[in-house]
Amino acid sequence: MNFLWDIVLRAVQQGEKEEDMLFRQAEEYSPFFEQSFPCINEQQVGAGTIELNLLYRFAEIFQEILAPAEVMGLKEGEFEAFRAYFTDAALHELLFTDLRHGLSKRDVYIHRILEELQGGVFWKGAAEKFGAVEYQEQGRLAALLLAQMETGSSLGIFRRAVRILHPEAVLYQMKNEPKKLLLYLSDKKTERKEDAMEFVQDLFLPVGFALRIFWQYHFGVIGMEEAMRMDETALY
Numbered sequence: 116m117n118f119l120w121d122i123v124l125r126a127v128q129q130g131e132k133e134e135d136m137l138f139r140q141a142e143e144y145s146p147f148f149e150q151s152f153p154c155i156n157e158q159q160v161g162a163g164t165i166e167l168n169l170l171y172r173f174a175e176i177f178q179e180i181l182a183p184a185e186v187m188g189l190k191e192g193e194f195e196a197f198r199a200y201f202t203d204a205a206l207h208e209l210l211f212t213d214l215r216h217g218l219s220k221r222d223v224y225i226h227r228i229l230e231e232l233q234g235g236v237f238w239k240g241a242a243e244k245f246g247a248v249e250y251q252e253q254g255r256l257a258a259l260l261l262a263q264m265e266t267g268s269s270l271g272i273f274r275r276a277v278r279i280l281h282p283e284a285v286l287y288q289m290k291n292e293p294k295k296l297l298l299y300l301s302d303k304k305t306e307r308k309e310d311a312m313e314f315v316q317d318l319f320l321p322v323g324f325a326l327r328i329f330w331q332y333h334f335g336v337i338g339m340e341e342a343m344r345m346d347e348t349a350l351y
Contacts, residue, residue, distance in 0.1 A: 116150060116157065116158065116160075117148055117149050117150050118149050118150075118172075118213070119138075119149065119167060119206065119209065119210055119213050120210060120213040120214045120216075122150060122160055122165060122167075123136065123165075123210060123214070124214075125158075125159075125160050126160040126162075126165070127250070128250050128251070129159065129160060131160065131162055133207070133210070135162070135163070136163070136164075136165055137163060137164045137165065137203055138164075138165050138167060138202065138203050138206035138207070139164060139165075139166055139167075139199060139202055139203065140166070140167065140168075140169050140177070140181055140202060141166035141167060141168055142166075144166075144167075144168035145168065146168070146170075146171070147171075148168060148171065149167055149168050149171040149172060150167065150168070151166045151167060151168055167206075169181065169202070169206075173209065176205065176209075177202065177205075180198055180201060180202065181198075181202075221261070224261055225254070225257050225258045225261055226257075228257045228260055228261055229253060229254060229257040232245045232253070232256075232257060232260070233245060233246075233253075237318070238317070241314070241317075243310070244310050244311070244313055244314035244317070245314055247307045247308070247310035247311040247314065248280070248311045248314065252279050252280060255279050256276060256279060256315070256318075259272060259275060259276055259279070259319070260318065260319075263319065268319065268320075268321045268322070269321060270288075270296075270321060270324070272319055273315075273319040273320050273321065273324075274286050276315045276318070276319040277298065277312075277315060279315075280308075280311055280312065280315060281300050281301070281302060283300075283301050284298060284299065284300050284301075285298070285299045285333075286298050286299075287299070294323055294324045294325060295324075295325050295327075296324055296325065296326045296327070297326075297327055297329065298326055298327070298328045298329065299329045299333050300312075300328060300329070300330050300331070301331065302330065302331065303330065303331045304330035304331065312328065
């Protein structure tokens, strides 16, 4: 975690908002890094002010405005408030470019879909359900939704969506009734996890399929010892 974009992404993952962040030049910093954390391997970003070494990548932009007042022919403290405001505003604009540097056309589409999912564009209540999904998993679901838009819905895409939330999930398809599915999730059911699964089901389960979910306990299967344990078997 060294560059401006990397630091902000980590802060957002921790629940911070970009508009609440104040960027400024650090008083103490290394010439070899953009970040100026006390610990070089810092993994957490504090709320509020984020100090950076702006001369690491942005010297051409900031070297004059960060120069001592006497060098610029100014009185001590003159335009200090303006310097701070300009630096923060300029870095928020630079961040917009920094986050999108090297993005492909597909990445832009995924980012737009992610914004629409977070805004509840697809259906009423979608944003609330989508909010139950972990931040890193939201991007993966947005990418999968783009794939579904390109190829159409399928059981394979639904299975991939479920695996994003629950890597150990097991999906069964009834032999005599192929459109009836049984899903086993080893996690204990919570309201948040249930909301996330409802979102995935609403978005990715193909029309006409029926799904029944078993949380924590697998349903009994005769002949399978692992599925017939006392007090650990769900009734079906």
